[in-house]
């Protein structure tokens with residue numbers, strides 16, 4: 001009988017290396033937080049992840065989740081993203097291709113996209129200024145196709161109003 005395959009072996013190795021270098025140990029709680037994060041293909045806040053982890057182990061504290069997310073980011077497993085609602089979201093970084101985001105200001109839908117044309121135009125533009133880009137985050141705010149359909153009947157946002165951003169996650 002085959003042994004139950006351990007999940008996220010490479011990610012755990014990367015995490016172990018990082019926390020050892022930081023003088024920390026891998027604990028059962030950190031392990032749970034790592035696994036829960038990697039199992040969720042969503043853009044998560046620290047609160048969202050805390051909510052998910054709590055369902056499995058109620059003894060895990062909010063601070064532990066927050067600090068572990070920071071460690072995951074430092075280790076290159078997670079990446080911080082911001083969608084304009086003053087919250088920090090985290091998404092998978094390791095083994096995930098670069099992508100940019102479109103955010104629906106009505107329902108909070110986040111669409112991931114990648115365009116080689118846009119990427120190379122950005123590089124050209126930077127080059128025009130002798131600028132050496134290290135990273136970027138392109139975000140488009142607007143209204144998704146579904147909300148546009150719903151809005152056809154409803155009244156529209158008054159011009160000049162601040163965009164409302166309510167990012168939708170797995171939990172809400």
Ligand SMILES: [Zn+2]
Nearest residue numbers: 099100119138
């Ligand atoms: Zn890009």
Ligand SMILES: [Zn+2]
Nearest residue numbers: 104107144147
């Ligand atoms: Zn929408």
Ligand SMILES: [Zn+2]
Nearest residue numbers: 091099101112
């Ligand atoms: Zn993303």
